[in-house]
Amino acid sequence: MAETVPATVPAKRKVEVSGSEEELAAALAKYVADLSDKFVREKGLFTVVLSGGYLIDLLRKLAEPPYVESVEWSKWHVFWLDERVVPKTHPDSNYKLASDGLLSKVPVVPENVYAINDTLSAEGAADDYETCLRYLVESGVLALSAARKFPKFDLMLLGMGPDGHVASLFPGHPLLEEKERWVTFIKDSPKPPPQRITFTFPVINSSEYIALVVAGTGEVDAVHTALGNSGDAKKLPAQMVTPEGELTWFLDKDAASKL
Numbered sequence: 001m002a003e004t005v006p007a008t009v010p011a012k013r014k015v016e017v018s019g020s021e022e023e024l025a026a027a028l029a030k031y032v033a034d035l036s037d038k039f040v041r042e043k044g045l046f047t048v049v050l051s052g053g054y055l056i057d058l059l060r061k062l063a064e065p066p067y068v069e070s071v072e073w074s075k076w077h078v079f080w081l082d083e084r085v086v087p088k089t090h091p092d093s094n095y096k097l098a099s100d101g102l103l104s105k106v107p108v109v110p111e112n113v114y115a116i117n118d119t120l121s122a123e124g125a126a127d128d129y130e131t132c133l134r135y136l137v138e139s140g141v142l143a144l145s146a147a148r149k150f151p152k153f154d155l156m157l158l159g160m161g162p163d164g165h166v167a168s169l170f171p172g173h174p175l176l177e178e179k180e181r182w183v184t185f186i187k188d189s190p191k192p193p194p195q196r197i198t199f200t201f202p203v204i205n206s207s208e209y210i211a212l213v214v215a216g217t218g219e220v221d222a223v224h225t226a227l228g229n230s231g232d233a234k235k236l237p238a239q240m241v242t243p244e245g246e247l248t249w250f251l252d253k254d255a256a257s258k259l
């Protein structure tokens with residue numbers, strides 16, 4: 001008999017526009033800290049997925065009072081939405097960016113920080129990361145999605161590039177259509193470096209909460225296409241972010257200036 005798959009709850013989408021980049025950083029820190037409190041209270045841990053790019057700088061207030069003391073950092077399990085296949089000490093490494101900008105400044109538990117294995121090829125690193133996620137599902141750190149096929153993270157923090165890419169999922173690339181893999185790899189990324197691993201859309205869209213964070217003028221057109229009435233028929237990767245749970249776009253007034 002076929003397994004009954006519970007209906008997925010339609011995505012709730014919010015857009016929050018802050019008056020400045022500084023206000024955006026404050027709003028984002030409060031949002032992350034509140035979700036951390038909620039999940040730690042409910043289940044004793046918090047699974048959070050980081051991106052690269054300027055998102056990490058926008059998380060800076062988490063490493064300042066009151067959050068540096070009030071957040072239960074020891075309950076955090078930290079993952080990467082995408083990673084460049086470079087050594088962890090390389091300036092292009094998303095791990096290095098997050099480590100320097102946030103993780104080294106707060107008391108997270110090193111064993112709960114899941115970086116990629118940087119000694120492997122892109123294929124090997126993607127397989128290895130997916131195996132790690134499967135182990136964490138078995139050991140109860142990660143839940144499964146409503147369809148029970150994909151890991152369900154508590155919070156994913158996404159950036160977006162000027163071309164509308166999220167993670168390492170670029171416009172027009174066949175990886176946008178991946179339906180089975182949890183983690184896959186790309187060797188022809190249009191943005192350097194070319195070799196990366198990335199979560200797939202089924203995993204991204206299984207999340208409980210997603211914050212899509214954009215500041216400054218660099219992505220105004222992509223924000224307009226994704227959220228405004230641009231009349232543009234082409235679908236950006238950012239528009240394919242439609243989680244089971246709640247999606248909040250965090251914008252500053254520059255990023256929102258064409259809406």
Ligand SMILES: O=C1O[C@H](COP(=O)(O)O)[C@@H](O)[C@H](O)[C@H]1O
Nearest residue numbers: 051052053054055159160161167
């Ligand atoms: O290459 C990447 O780009 C996106 C967007 O980065 P940004 O520099 O425009 O903020 C980022 O979210 C992703 O993690 C990263 O690998």
